[in-house]
Amino acid sequence: MPMTQVIFAYKLNSLFFDKFSLLGTGDCMRLVGFSMLLLLGSCFQVHAATGYSREFIQCMNASRGVADQAEKCLKSEQNDHAKLLQQNYKKYLKANPTRTEQIRKEHKIWEVRRDQRCKSSNTGKYAHVQVAECKLAMTIEQSNRYASRSFVPSKR
Secondary structure (H helix, E strand, C coil): CCHHHHHHHHHHHHHHHHHCCCCCHHHHHHHHHHHHHHHHHHHCCCCCCCCCCHHHHHHHHHHCCCHHHHHHHHHHHHHHHHHHHHHHHHHHHHHCHHHHHHHHHHHHHHHHHHHHHCCCCCCCCCHHHHHHHHHHHHHHHHHHHHHHHCCCCCCC
């Protein structure tokens, strides 16, 4: 380590410890170590929630509010997320073999609830877009829920 880095590290250390003089040297080091662990832990998340794809956002921006074009964008995104939902659902079932029947029942209830909540009594040209947006949002949410609950730690 070059001498300038050592001097800088020493000055930084002394600045830090002078600032927190109420804490002992060991306490400060534990605090710094714990902070580093938290930072590293946030960098290596096991599950990252998915949302709208970049292509979908671009497609919706390009549609400029035209209902037919927006519907095409939503249909394509819904198909992609429906596939992801099925994958995450299967992983969730596999991770919880003792609750398979209960999970299947809950999934059917969720499908009925999604269809009920996303029903529209409107008959305008944007009613289909509103229904598709609702179903897409609920599908993404459910898919993320399954993904977050299906983590199986590796066996060593």
